[in-house]
Amino acid sequence: MHVVPALVCALIGALGGLLVPWLIAQCPEPDHDPAENPEDYPDHVPFAQLARRPGLRIRSLVACAVAAGVLGLALGWSWGLLWLLVLVPVCCALTVIDYVTWYLPSRLIRPAWLVTGVLVAVAAVIVGDVWVAGWGLIGFAALGGYYGLMRLVSPRAMAGGDVRLGALLGIALGPYGTGVLIVSVLAAAVLGVVAMVPMRRSGTMIRRRVPYGPFLVLGALVAVVVGQVLSA
Numbered sequence: 001m002h003v004v005p006a007l008v009c010a011l012i013g014a015l016g017g018l019l020v021p022w023l024i025a026q027c028p029e030p031d032h033d034p035a036e037n038p039e040d041y042p043d044h045v046p047f048a049q050l051a052r053r054p055g056l057r058i059r060s061l062v063a064c065a066v067a068a069g070v071l072g073l074a075l076g077w078s079w080g081l082l083w084l085l086v087l088v089p090v091c092c093a094l095t096v097i098d099y100v101t102w103y104l105p106s107r108l109i110r111p112a113w114l115v116t117g118v119l120v121a122v123a124a125v126i127v128g129d130v131w132v133a134g135w136g137l138i139g140f141a142a143l144g145g146y147y148g149l150m151r152l153v154s155p156r157a158m159a160g161g162d163v164r165l166g167a168l169l170g171i172a173l174g175p176y177g178t179g180v181l182i183v184s185v186l187a188a189a190v191l192g193v194v195a196m197v198p199m200r201r202s203g204t205m206i207r208r209r210v211p212y213g214p215f216l217v218l219g220a221l222v223a224v225v226v227g228q229v230l231s232a
Contacts (some may be wrong), residue, residue, distance in 0.1 A: 002076035009085060013068025016089035020060035024094040025051035027105040038101070045100050064088050066223060068121045074228040079127060080175065083119035087112065087172055091099045094165060098213030103120045104161025109168055113140075116187070122186050123175075132175045139174020139181055140167050148186065169220045180227040187226075188212070188219030 027047045050056075068088050075081060090112050098104050117136060124132035144167030151158040173180050192215040 002073055005076050005081075006073035009072030009081065010065045010069030012085050013088050014061050014065035015112070016068070017061035017064030017087070017092060018057060019089050020093045020096065021051040021057050023032070023089065023108060024097060027097065027107045030103050030105070036070050044103075047097070047101075047105075050097070050100055053224055059082065060089070060092050067092070070221065071224060074225045079123040079132075080224075082123050083116045085169075086115060086119065091220075093216050095214045098161070098211045102159075102211045104159070104165050104213050106161070106164060109161070109164045112168050116168065120171060120175060135174040135177070136171045137174070139170035139172070141148055141170070142174070143167055143170030143185070153200070158212065162216065165213055165216050169216060172219055173223060176224065176227050180223045183226050184216075184219045184223035186219075187222040188215045191215045191218055191222075 029046060031042075045183050068085055071081060071088075073086050075084075090108055092102055094108055117140075120136040121133045124130055124136075127187075144163060145181050147163040147166035149156060151160065169184060170181065173184055192212055195215070
């Protein structure tokens with residue numbers, strides 16, 4: 001077990017968690033789509049208001065510390081932490097936004113594509129293995145393409161933001177191989193179903209179902225951990 005890396009990563013994650021309200025506040029309000037049925041979505045909460053919610057900063061600090069600590073515990077001193085730790089507060093902010101508003105802002109996702117891709121490329125140069133960057137591109141195409149296909153099949157079940165987030169996670173997970181990419185997809189689906197079942201049994205209205213973005217993030221975290229366990 002990589003206890004020291006876990007503690008260091010948890011500290012870095014906690015510091016990143018302090019930035020989550022700021023990241024949320026930087027997102028522009030989404031344009032209204034006249035084709036959308038308002039009954040299918042919760043009432044919109046302005047991002048500036050969401051960023052000021054009491055307790056958000058401390059909850060984000062704890063969530064990011066736990067997620068980063070789990071990554072450190074699973075990976076140890078790995079070059080993958082170079083981009084994964086950067087993504088922790090970004091993914092936390094996206095999870096909060098999507099859970100509350102059912103929207104994943106491109107303002108956070110698209111810059112994260114670039115930053116993650118650059119860090120993966122830097123790691124590839126450091127370790128002297130071009131396939132680290134190559135697998136990042138493969139992951140981007142694989143998960144982005146898969147979730148894009150899912151959106152074509154069922155636009156109500158998969159939004160464009162989910163596709164973009166999936167592509168981002170593909171860049172981050174790609175260097176860990178095909179197995180981790182597949183596990184992330186399966187874990188996200190299973191976690192989503194597990195969360196849906198009790199809500200439907202309790203008669204919860206369809207418009208209040210849990211959005212998919214948080215499960216994409218959790219599925220990616222599970223995939224990294226499972227990948228390390230299986231490769232040990």
